[in-house]
Amino acid sequence: MFYELISSMAILVRSKLICCALVITILSIIIATGQSLELLGMLRPLPSVLGVLSLGGMALLWRDISSKVKGENRTLSSLLSQYFAVKVVGWLGKRQRGKLEADTLNIRQVQEETLLKRLRKNADTCYGKQYDFSSIKDCEAFRTRHPVTTYEHYRELVTRVAAGEEKVLIAEKPLILAMTSGTSGASAMLLSTKDTNTEFFLQGVAVCLDAMRRVFPASDSLQRTTKLFYSPTFRQSEAGIPIGPNSSTPASSRHMLNLYTTPAPAFQVPSERDTLYLHLLFALKDPSVGTLESNFASTVFYAFSALQERWQELVEDIKLGRVSPALALEPGVRASLEGQMKPDPERATQLLTHFQQGFVGIARRLWPQLNLVLAVDSGSNQIYGEMLRERYCQGIPFYSPFYAATEGLIGVNLWPEEERRRYLLCPRSMFCEFLPEASLDQETPEKHTLLMEEVQEGHSYELVVTNASGLFRYRMGDVVKVVGFHNQCPVVEFQYRRGQMLSVRGEKVSEVMFLGALKRAISQWPGAQLVDYCCAESAIMGESCGGSDPHYQVFLELKGVRNLTEEQRYKLDQCVQEDSAVYKSFRFKGSIGPMRVQMVAEGAFKELRKQMMAFSNTSANTFKMHRVLRRKEYADFLLGKTI
Template identity: 55%
Template sequence: MAAVSSAAVVLIRLQPPRRRRLRCRGRNEMLLFAAFVPLALWILLLLWRDVCRKSQGHKRSFFSLLHQYMFQRYVSFLSLRQRRRLEDSTKNVQHLQDRTLLHRIHRDRSTEYGRLYRFSEVTDRLSFCSVHPLTQYDHYSDYIQRISKGEENILIPGRPSALTVTSGTSGAPALLLCIQAAMNDLHQGFGACFSAKINAYPQTRNLQRTAMFFYPPVWRKSESGIPIGPYSVSPVASRHMSSSYSTPAAGYEITSGAEALYVHLLFALKDRSLGILEASFASVLYYTFALLQHQWEQLVEDIRLGRVNPALTVADDIRLRLNAQLKPDPRRAYELAVEFGSGFRGIARRVWPHLNLVLVVDSGANELYGSNLQRFYCEGVPTYSPVYAAAEGLIGVNLWPERSERYYLLCPQSMFYEFIPVNLCEEEQPQTLFMEEVKENELYELVVTNASGLYRYRLGDIVKVVAFHNQCPVIEFQYRQSQTLNVRGERITEAAFHQTLLHAVKLWPGAVLHDYCCVESGLLGSWCGGSDLHYEVFVEIEGVRNMSEDQRYKLDQCLQEDSAVYQSFRRKGSIGPVRVHIVALGSFKELTDFIVAHSGISHNQFQMPRVLKKKEFLDFIQRKVIS
């Protein structure tokens, strides 16, 4: 009883100080809260002002703008890290190249292929080159067929996440392995390009949407269930990206290429405040504008009524979701009709007055499409060609967006590179050079060892080393060896013929070149019309329908002026004159669709072959000749 009373007294005596401490803590928390609220409001106000400023008054919900703002800041942070990582990798390329090579050799040493080529004995680049020959696709075709049927641990440990289809510019499309590491390299390359883009064009930080013109990829499965498809992913693969694009997510579910492109155009035209036009290649964007030029009245009517055109073959559930995003907009429809009625030169900047950038790859086979975009549809809008990549993986990134030349910094962590001097390319196993051994202004064939089971693989791409960034070569794509014209050993490259053709077109009064391809006479058969070896050239031109034989002969004269070897063969009569054929407008878009349909590749990865190698493609373009 006494003990209880004593404890009660102690408890009573302790209570007042505790209450005081609680009251003090409460006052401190109130003071902190009172200080935090204005700070939080101030931060929110700054955020609101920044979002509103970057939105430039565009008619979108604040939450949509905020979502894009936060995603853009996150991507900017990641891209800055990736740019710094790339910069660091260029400072000691020999060490990094050795590490990249040995990491892959060590990873693959227990595979069937690694045991065959004694990867366990490889200790450096020299020992690797001594045990492994230079290779081309035929070297791997049987291995890849076995992998597609379900065999594992052949070229790489386990099985690939997918099989990807090459573009087919060197011949028939081929299957290659695709693993996550290669995709990570590609994403890091795009991250570095994103950093370069916002540094060169700060206005792209604005909260404007991008119109992505993207054909639905064609996917199938191998015998063992491995996905087979293009080396690309949907722009809205992540829901966080959806706020950045003008097309709603449902638009990327459309399976037909023509319908998908129409829907991308519809939503792009509806958004007057677009900031960027984007596509995989310049050819995709070029054909998109050609579609716009032919179907603008239908598109304007859809915007006026706020619908997806009923004539389009679109699944009902997709159509419902797309229509929910559309509202009748007679004012925008009228504005567009006025601009289209005034012609299509410079139409991009006229229908999207806030347009900042065209984002497409326009080097190599896409150079003509890129120059036509800049000359006509996208006049006055800068173009950025961000990456040099292929189904084999990421090769280089363009860190100089504002330059008209397309220079690409090789990525030392993406692949192990070797270089064959151009004068040795005809040899089967020539001596190669390493990154630190190449010289400026010299031409080389690229050889790569990638993350996906290709070793000392000859790409067939001829590049020119134009500079060095720290210790890393900066290259310019020149041409593909498979696209060289050669009937007597004269070897006229794709790049050389392209420049000669442009020269000849200037001698055809009023002519504007839209597209072209060539054929060596050996592919013609009975259509040849003579026994002499020569080139057949098919051109899609505007402004000229019928040319005299003298005008057509201008191309042959230009070739003789530009190539002494060709001129020598012409004078000896070993090669006959070039024969020029004019095809109907739109023929090359139809040829593109035909090749894609018969090759199993995607429009997003297709590059027009300038030298046709297949008879069925030649037969198709011959049927389009009008003069």
């Protein structure tokens, strides 16, 4: 998430060091070839002075580097790359944080500047000419002229871009055609541009690194990171534009892979299961890991689940200095990986002791110098973050840095120390409008949108964005709650995706509401621990739904209990009634039938995840579990796993 985006900065720093060396070399040449005794006399003291300064500077530099190094087997080049990249981005982070603070003092002007910048850049496109972007001078003119849109508005235009037509939506050729994760419907294909990536780095990565170091100063040390990510499969459009997920990948991180525990050859392995094994193997070899990082907390949770299943095999590999023969690896890849292994019975004995003590708090025992888990744990990833903190990662701080989507950067978390995940909207990333929750189903939503300075604390809104990559007044489907302001800028909490709302009679039970009710119900089931869950509306299930009245089908994977009584199952229905007066009213009238709560076998959701990724071509880096199933085959799959 972070280091691949600062790789270019590291390269820049190294080039500047080369320039400095070149200057010194030129001075030396001048000294060596001085044409007059006078010039030579003037320059003769310089080598001594430069030598003393260089040696002194190098000594100070090395002392600073040495004080930050933790762990062994680091090459000088990797240490220098990390050190200078961190220094440069640290400086950049302070600078960008200052800009952000200034922007939050004048939100209306900054938002209008952001909008007009987008319109001017794309005024000469087919789309820009259609809406006469060149004549728009302010926000109100834009909002009057341009409708609120959904993906259907862009589908045919994106198809033209994919076929190679230029200047359709945006002035430049997109870097990739980015596929959304499809959690609330079919995956959409959006454009991703250089501007999108630049904004994400400057307004997101740099600012969040600054916030992280202020709160977690130990994260500034020169330790390796275990980055859990995978090489996605890209395909090509007719015009040769890559189609795939718009997220950090091993390929985009190639300049910085030496800062991660996983060696580069591991990312040539096509199997996610085998790549995860290699992530774990090389992380376990290094007791000085400083950060566990992934896009989402779910990926970290799945990694610890795999560790719990395969720890004996991993310990044996470390003891013998090999890579498990059970992994299906190309001979060249296996040879490269095994070349980085050597027998380490001492570390294997340490690991064996840690695992035999159980998996509660295992992360801290495996990596005593672990500073941070860096992953988004809000929204649909909330339950995974909670399970990690309660079990595997007890005592380890978590930082959920961004609120972002395929559409681009939305907000940054400036309060890493808080458990509550709230995000300051980034006023120069997108032009934002807000559709009040009460107006979500209005036929003319453009009449109801508000601007940043018009929203109210405590109210919920759907985000409507104009971004850097060809979306204009676009309904994202994300509903957020304004929980405060930082100067004039709204601070929000993610609430739910519109497509992930339960509604069989118009009652509209959101993801956040249902999860709150579910957690209260589980707290009243002795010994029960939630592993995963999802729901389906009875209408999609046909004859398999088991009841005539419309109702919710709820699938739960639990630990600590083998079964639930009918009374316990009904407790969930009661908890939802307590939170939703409309649902309670329909239940009282009999218009909605009682929930059918089904327990599924261990591992059912892991298998469902594989099916969902295969169907939607979603990468493991971007997958988010669907909390409301919209496809009958997914619901039928879980019905087949009930116990």
